[in-house]
Structure formats: structure tokens, C-alpha cells
Amino acid sequence: MEPLRQLALVFQPAMEAEPLIEQLRHLFIVEEQGRQDDSETFYDTFDWRLYRKQLLCVGAGRSRSLLSFDGTQHGMIDDLGPGRKFWWEMTPSEVRETLREIIDVRALLPMAALETDKRHCRLLNDDEKTVVRLTIRADVPVGDGAPDQLAKVVTIDELRGYQEAFDTVHRLCVAYGLTPLDSDSWLAQRAFSGSPRTPLDYGDKFRVELARDSDIGTAIVQICGYLLREIEFNRQGVYDDVDTEFLHDFRIAIRRTRSLLSLLKKQLPIREGSYFRREFKWLGGVTGKLRDIDVYLLQKEAYLAMLPSRLRPGLDGFFADLEQHRRHELKLLRRHLSSKRYRSLLSDWRTFLVADDSPLFGESSRKSCRELADRTIRKRFRAFLRNGEAITDDGPDSDMHNLRIQGKKLRYLLEFFRSLYDEKSLEQFVKQLKKMQDNLGDFNDLCVQEEMLGARLDGLGGNGRRVLLQAAALGGLLTVQAKKRGALRDQFAATYAAFSSSQNRELLVSLIGSDQRPEERAGRQ
Amino acid sequence: MKIVAVYSSKGGVGKTATAVNLAYVASRSGQRVLLCDLDPQGAASFYYRIKPKKSFNRDRLLQGRFEQYIRATDFDGLDLLPAHFSFRNLDLALRDEKQAKKRRVLGKLLQPLAKDYDYAILDCPPNLTFLSETIVTAADCVITPVIPTTLSLLALEQLIKLLKKIDCDRRKLISFFSMVERRKSMHQQIMEKYGGYPIFLQTVIPFMAEIEKMGLSRQPVGAGGQQSPAHRAYELLWQEIRQKKLAT
Ligand SMILES: Nc1ncnc2c1ncn2[C@@H]1O[C@H](COP(=O)(O)OP(=O)(O)O)[C@@H](O)[C@H]1O
Ligand SMILES: [Mg+2]
Numbered sequence: 052m053e054p055l056r057q058l059a060l061v062f063q064p065a066m067e068a069e070p071l072i073e074q075l076r077h078l079f080i081v082e083e084q085g086r087q088d089d090s091e092t093f094y095d096t097f098d099w100r101l102y103r104k105q106l107l108c109v110g111a112g113r114s115r116s117l118l119s120f121d122g123t124q125h126g127m128i129d130d131l132g133p134g135r136k137f138w139w140e141m142t143p144s145e146v147r148e149t150l151r152e153i154i155d156v157r158a159l160l161p162m163a164a165l166e167t168d169k170r171h172c173r174l175l176n177d178d179e180k181t182v183v184r185l186t187i188r189a190d191v192p193v194g195d196g197a198p199d200q201l202a203k204v205v206t207i208d209e210l211r212g213y214q215e216a217f218d219t220v221h222r223l224c225v226a227y228g229l230t231p232l233d234s235d236s237w238l239a240q241r242a243f244s245g246s247p248r249t250p251l252d253y254g255d256k257f258r259v260e261l262a263r264d265s266d267i268g269t270a271i272v273q274i275c276g277y278l279l280r281e282i283e284f285n286r287q288g289v290y291d292d293v294d295t296e297f298l299h300d301f302r303i304a305i306r307r308t309r310s311l312l313s314l315l316k317k318q319l320p321i322r323e324g325s326y327f328r329r330e331f332k333w334l335g336g337v338t339g340k341l342r343d344i345d346v347y348l349l350q351k352e353a354y355l356a357m358l359p360s361r362l363r364p365g366l367d368g369f370f371a372d373l374e375q376h377r378r379h380e381l382k383l384l385r386r387h388l389s390s391k392r393y394r395s396l397l398s399d400w401r402t403f404l405v406a407d408d409s410p411l412f413g414e415s416s417r418k419s420c421r422e423l424a425d426r427t428i429r430k431r432f433r434a435f436l437r438n439g440e441a442i443t444d445d446g447p448d449s450d451m452h453n454l455r456i457q458g459k460k461l462r463y464l465l466e467f468f469r470s471l472y473d474e475k476s477l478e479q480f481v482k483q484l485k486k487m488q489d490n491l492g493d494f495n496d497l498c499v500q501e502e503m504l505g506a507r508l509d510g511l512g513g514n515g516r517r518v519l520l521q522a523a524a525l526g527g528l529l530t531v532q533a534k535k536r537g538a539l540r541d542q543f544a545a546t547y548a549a550f551s552s553s554q555n556r557e558l559l560v561s562l563i564g565s566d567q568r569p570e571e572r573a574g575r576q
Numbered sequence: 577m578k579i580v581a582v583y584s585s586k587g588g589v590g591k592t593a594t595a596v597n598l599a600y601v602a603s604r605s606g607q608r609v610l611l612c613d614l615d616p617q618g619a620a621s622f623y624y625r626i627k628p629k630k631s632f633n634r635d636r637l638l639q640g641r642f643e644q645y646i647r648a649t650d651f652d653g654l655d656l657l658p659a660h661f662s663f664r665n666l667d668l669a670l671r672d673e674k675q676a677k678k679r680r681v682l683g684k685l686l687q688p689l690a691k692d693y694d695y696a697i698l699d700c701p702p703n704l705t706f707l708s709e710t711i712v713t714a715a716d717c718v719i720t721p722v723i724p725t726t727l728s729l730l731a732l733e734q735l736i737k738l739l740k741k742i743d744c745d746r747r748k749l750i751s752f753f754s755m756v757e758r759r760k761s762m763h764q765q766i767m768e769k770y771g772g773y774p775i776f777l778q779t780v781i782p783f784m785a786e787i788e789k790m791g792l793s794r795q796p797v798g799a800g801g802q803q804s805p806a807h808r809a810y811e812l813l814w815q816e817i818r819q820k821k822l823a824t
Contacts, residue, residue, distance in 0.1 A: 052643050052692050144606075173650075179794075180625035181650045211655055212629070212647025 055209045057123055058221060059237060060229035062203040068170065068187045071227050078219060079174035087169040090193065093242045096157035097288060097297065102250050104153055107239055117146050120236035122206060136160065156349060158294040163246030164193040174220065182216035184208040192245025201241055205229065253284055260470045267318050267423055268416030272404050274311060274467050278304045279400060290388050292381055295345045302342055305335045310463045314427055320410040323403060330396045337387045341380040344373055357531045358524055365524025368517060369507065424468040425563040431461040432559060439547050448498055455491035462488060472562050480558050487550040490542055497536040504529055577690040578822055580697045581715035586731035587702035590721040590754035592619040593787050595699035597810040600796035603654035607694040610646065611656045615701040618659035624649045625794050628658035651799070679742065683714035704734060709742055717821040721754035724766035750821055752813060753780040779813045
């Protein structure tokens with residue numbers, strides 16, 4: 052069926068709504084359904100997953116509505132309990148399914164609010180049948196530095212089978228001096244106009260734009276500054292345990308920082324370099340355990356699905372222990388995040404990156420970043436291939452892990468310096484690398500999990516029924532995992548062959564050039 | 577989309593009252609509902625204050641383009657296909673087609689709306705014509721209100737015979753006692769005698785002034801307040817129908 056029309060028009064700044072309603076009364080019975088004076092809170096995930104899909108989640112009390120940027124409603128949930136923020140805490144519905152797809156494991160958080168005064172009107176014909184619905188809203192954004200009041204907006208909703216009445220009202224509004232909103236994202240613009248957060252101010256993709264002729268010091272400041280901001284952005288969410296992804300992103304930013312510190316070891320002053328490497332290693336370390344537990348808990352459904360239903364109850368105790376363990380680890384992590392050591396590290400790091408007399412702005416950092424990037428990427432790629440060639444079907448698993456770490460370093464490098472290179476070719480190469488890393492990463496995850504599950508199994512004592520059940524469940528998981536791991540190992544050779552193909556090597560050469568000395572090149576001609 | 581027909585060859589048994597209120601109750605529970613007013617008298621349309629558009633005509637209807645005739649009611653998720661005189665002559669319009677094919681015409685006509693609605697609820701005219709055959713053929717469930725009187729039971733019997741004649745699955749037929757007045761001994765006797773038959777639902781709709789007054793209020797009973805006893809009765813009726821006949 053034809054979708055129903057909805058139109059939004061904006062009043063001139065000083066215009067009142069009353070005379071317009073009077074005019075409508077000549078043609079319709081106008082029934083005011085009461086005024087609604089409340090605030091609308093706009094929810095999104097910390098990384099704007101809904102906004103990226105051009106969706107708004109508007110809440111008042113226990114209800115959450117999913118809207119387009121222009122206010123068109125897609126659906127609603129009206130029984131969300133207090134403090135509920137995950138899709139799995141909602142009652143099953145179409146909206147929940149949509150949210151599930153988009154927000155996944157992230158929490159819906161209040162991002163902005165509007166104080167709205169809404170007048171809902173129904174326009175009736177002579178049979179006292181509704182033929183058009185109309186809402187006049189006046190919005191005041193909530194927040195510092197927000198504009199006082201935004202121009203009033205009227206939205207007109209078509210009812211099926213009453214096109215003519217809709218057209219009539221539309222014409223009347225235009226004649227009265229209302230103008231169509233020039234943007235189909237007016238509600239989104241209004242919603243965030245007073246918010247301390249700017250839409251898309253935090254994203255999942257690492258993206259730093261370096262100048263093509265950037266020097267090393269500037270590049271480091273830019274990249275590390277970006278990562279520092281990510282660390283600071285996520286800290287509170289980790290501390291408050293809002294959702295698992297805060298910690299995940301927090302750790303990635305730390306890992307990237309560490310990677311840069313070690314890749315550019317020679318470019319950094321020795322004393323500072325080793326201090327920051329040590330301290331960020333510490334921070335990576337103290338956040339690790341909690342993340343490991345999160346990974347298992349997030350896997351819960353997948354684990355249960357691997358087991359036949361009669362073995363599933365065996366995991367109850369396993370997960371209950373994990374939950375308990377998690378509470379303990381969270382407490383420890385909170386202590387670290389409030390410690391003097393943490394605060395000093397971040398403030399030292401900030402000072403190092405921005406202070407005028409920072410060694411980063413000294414002579415040695417003036418060299419071309421591009422040259423350094425070329426060289427380092429080349430070196431890393433070679434190291435990767437060297438390690439990759441050495442892997443044999445029956446070699447130890449640790450070879451695979453080392454290769455994965457090599458690959459990760461290469462991947463980070465390419466991401467750090469992406470803006471220095473031809474975007475399309477680089478994307479293409481990164482895509483190939485990602486396929487390779489997925490194979491290695493999945494393999495590594497399975498190894499780590501197997502080790503953990505195995506340790507758990509070894510640690511079981513006694514012979515009560517619950518212990519037996521848990522042992523059976525763990526045994527089941529280990530069997531499935533080992534099979535998967537074997538399959539990944541089998542795929543390795545082909546994946547590696549594709550990645551190390553001459554085509555891919557040439558692709559990289561086209562990006563970073565080859566390192567043959569000029570005289571060698573001349574000699575060959 | 578499930579098609580639910582409220583049908584009886586007898587007039588005045590509460591078909592329209594049932595269709596109008598069940599449609600409202602179903603839409604309240606979040607289902608998308610199309611109430612089809614197949615009775616040229618147009619009582620269901622009247623209750624929802626809807627008039628058909630002037631251009632409504634049979635040929636357009638048979639081309640399957642009746643989306644454009646559908647109108648929104650004042651209630652979310654509930655639309656209505658207004659009554660029109662032309663439905664009466666559906667069989668004339670189809671006179672050149674074979675019997676079996678003709679019978680399937682209504683189902684075919686509703687097909688294009690299947691993705692837009694969860695339920696089509698049909699308010700049927702009180703007669704036994706060719707239209708009745710197309711209705712029971714199209715429906716997933718045929719609900720027959722029966723006033724606990726001998727005459728009303730007769731209409732049910734007639735319907736059972738019709739289903740047999742056109743070789744239609746009799747399990748889709750379901751009935752309930754309508755406009756029940758407990759003080760009438762005839763009502764009591766008939767309900768005692770027949771109420772145990774599996775064709776009858778447990779829920780009954782009593783005779784209630786509130787329902788009678790719908791002609792004045794021109795809205796389903798629940799629209800005046802969710803606490804209304806009549807509304808509660810229709811809610812229970814809908815629940816039982818869904819459980820027994822519409823569960824998938
Ligand atoms: N349960 C009821 N209690 C009281 N009056 C009813 C009830 N059901 C229907 N009526 C009234 O009886 C009359 C006939 O009902 P209606 O639904 O139009 O029957 P039908 O559609 O079968 O001809 C209407 O005036 C209606 O308001
Ligand atoms: Mg009727």
C-alpha cells in the first residue's frame with residue numbers, strides 16, 4: 052500500500068499558532084487532545100549506532116520510540132523498566148529486533164533532551180470522524196549553550212483514505228505563511244542542538260588525517276592525541292560498567308598506543324619512551340582479565356548452542372562463577388582507574404604530547420613521516436612473510452600466534468598512516484590483511500578459550516552430580532572447539548597463500564614503493 | 577494475514593457488533609487489522625463514522641484495486657474497507673467463470689493486502705447467496721453468533737450444510753452465544769442443551785445496553801473506556817478465538 056504522508060512545516064519566528072487553528076475551524080471540527088508538556092530524551096549508543104542509520108530513539112518515561120530524522124515513527128516500546136538499556140531487556144517486538152540488529156551489545160544512553168510543549172489536534176469532518184491529525188510543537192533544547200527556543204513546528208499526518216483533507220490542511224498552512232522545513236533531518240538537528248555531545252563525535256573506525264608532508268613529531272602527536280581522547284572518552288563508561296564495549300574500546304586504544312610506542316621506538320626519546328611503554332603495558336595488563344571474562348560471557352549463547360540440550364545445565368555453575376569473578380575484577384579495575392598511577396600516566400602523556408618543549412617537537416622529529424611509514428611498513432610486511440613462510444602444517448600453535456601479532460602490528464601501522472597513501476589501494480590491501488587476520492585471530496581465540504576451559508576442567512574436584520554435569524558440558528565444548536580449531540588450521544595455508552600472493556605484494560609496492568637502492572635499479576637497466 | 581469472517585444467514589444476531597468490536601480489540605493488542613464491511617447496509621462503516629468514497633465501483637474492485645478505498649478509522653492499527661452496494665452482485669460480475677474459481681475470488685482479492693495486515697475481519701450480510709460461498713471459502717475462520725433461540729440455531733445448521741455442499745473444511749467454523757439474557761428460560765435451556773458441543777466457544781456475549789447504544793455513540797465499546805464490561809467480554813472472546821482457531 053501507498054505509504055502515508057507526513058509533513059513538517061515551520062512557523063515564522065514571531066508567529067502564533069492560535070490564528071492558524073482558528074482558520075482550520077472554518078473547515079473542520081478541531082478537537083484538541085490536550086497539551087503535552089514534557090521532555091523528550093534522545094537515546095543512542097555511545098558510538099552513535101542509531102544515528103549512523105539515520106534513526107532516533109526517543110524516550111519519555113517507560114516508552115521508547117524509534118523515529119527517522121524527520122520524526123516519522125517506525126515503532127514503539129512502552130514498557131521499558133527503569134534503568135533498562137539493552138535490547139535483551141525489552142519485551143519482544145519488531146522494534147526490539149531492529150534495535151538488536153543495530154545496537155548489538157551496546158547500551159542505549161541518554162544523549163540529548165528537548166523540553167517540548169506539544170499540542171495534539173484531531174481535525175474532524177461533519178460525521179465527527181478524524182480526517183487529519185496535526186501536532187504543533189515548541190521545543191527548547193536542554194543543555195548549556197543551547198539556543199533558547201526553536202521556531203514552532205507543525206507536523207501533519209495523513210490518514211488513509213483522506214488525502215483531500217490532508218492536501219487542504221497543507222495548503223492552508225502554506226497560505227498562513229508556514230514554510231516547509233528545508234531539511235529532512237530537522238528533528239535530529241533540533242534534538243542535538245543543545246547537547247554536550249555532537250553526533251558522530253565518537254566512532255568505531257580509527258581515522259586520523261595526517262598532512263601528506265607531515266613530520267614525524269606532528270604525526271605522533273596527532274595519532275596519540277586521538278588515541279588519548281579515546282582512552283579518556285571511554286574511562287567513565289568502563290568505571291560505571293555501562294556496557295562491555297567501553298572496556299573493549301578502551302583496551303584497543305591502549306593497544307594501539309603501545310603499538311605505536313614500540314614501532315617508533317627509535318623516534319622517541321629513550322627515557323620517556325621506556326616510561327610510557329612500561330606504564331601503558333601496565334594499563335593494558337590490569338584491564339585484561341575483565342575483558343577476558345566479558346568475552347566468555349558474551350559467548351554464553353554460542354556456548355549453549357554448541358551443546359545438546361541435556362548438557363546445557365552443566366554450564367550454569369560455570370557462568371555463575373564467571374559472573375562472580377567478574378564482580379571481583381571490576382572492583383580491582385575501578386581501583387586502578389582511580390589510582391594515582393593512572394592519573395599520572397594520563398597527565399604525563401598529555402603533557403608529553405602537547406607541551407611546547409616536548410621532545411616531539413625537537414630536531415630529530417622533523418623528518419618526513421611518509422618516509423618513516425614506508426620504511427616501517429615494508430619492514431613489518433617482510434617480517435610477516437618471513438614468519439608466515441616458516442609455518443608448517445604440523446608446526447607448533449605458537450607460530451600461528453606470533454604471526455598474528457606480526458599481522459596486528461602491520462594492521463595498526465597501515466591504519467595509523469592510512470591518510471598518507473592512496474586510499475583505494477590501501478583499503479584493498481587492508482581488506483586482504485583482514486581476511487588473513489580473521490583466520491589467525493579466530494584460531495588464537497579458540498586456543499585461549501580451550502586453554503581456559505581445559506584449566507577449568509582440570510580444576511574440578513569431587514564427584515557430585517553437578518560436578519559431573521559441568522565436566523560433561525566442558526568436555527562437549529572442548530570437543531567442538533578443537534574441531535573448529537582444526538578447520539581453521541586447515542584453512543590457514545590457502546588464506547596465507549592468497550595474502551602473500553605476488554599480486555598482493557605488488558599492491559603494497561605500488562603503495563609504499565620498493566626499497567631497491569637507486570644504483571641497483573640503474574645497474575639492472 | 578488471517579481472514580476471520582463473522583457470518584450468519586440470520587439478521588440481527590450481533591454479527592456487526594461482533595465484527596466491529598473484535599476488530600477494535602485485535603488492533604488494541606498491536607495487530608494490524610482491516611475490517612471489511614461486506615454488508616451493503618454499511619452498519620460497520622457507520623459505527624466507525626466512515627462513508628465510502630463516491631468513486632467506489634465494482635469493476636475497480638474486481639481488478640483487485642481496492643487499496644484506494646480503504647480508510648483509516650480513528651484508532652491506531654485499524655483500517656476499514658467501507659460497504660458498497662456492488663458486493664451484492666459479485667456473482668453477476670463473475671457469471672462467466674467456473675463455480676470453483678468463482679468461489680475463490682474473495683480470497684484472491686484480499687491477497688495483495690496480506691503484507692499490510694495481520695487480520696482481515698469480515699462483517700457479512702445476512703443471507704445465503706453466492707457471496708456467502710466465497711466468504712466461507714476465503715476465511716481461515718468463520719464465526720457465527722447464535723442467539724440462544726431455535727431460529728438462530730437453524731441458521732447455524734444451514735451454514736454447516738453449506739460448508740458440506742461446497743466441500744469446505746468444517747473445522748474453520750466456530751460459534752458463540754450472542755445477546756444472551758440469563759433471565760430468559762429459553763436462553764438457559766438452549767445453552768444447557770447445546771453449550772457443550774465443541775463448536776461453541778466458552779465465552780458468551782450477554783445482552784448489554786452498552787452494545788445496544790453503539791448506534792448512538794458510533795464507536796466500539798472499548799473506545800469509551802477499557803474498563804467497560806462489554807469491551808472485556810469481547811476481549812475474552814477474541815482471546816478464545818485466537819487460541820482455538822488462529823494459533824499457528
Ligand atoms: N450483545 C448485545 N447486547 C445488546 N444489544 C446488541 C448486542 N449485540 C447486538 N446488539 C444490537 O442488536 C442489533 C442487531 O445487532 P447487529 O450486530 O447489527 O446484528 P447483525 O449484524 O447480525 O444484523 C443492533 O441494534 C445492536 O446494537
Ligand atoms: Mg450487520
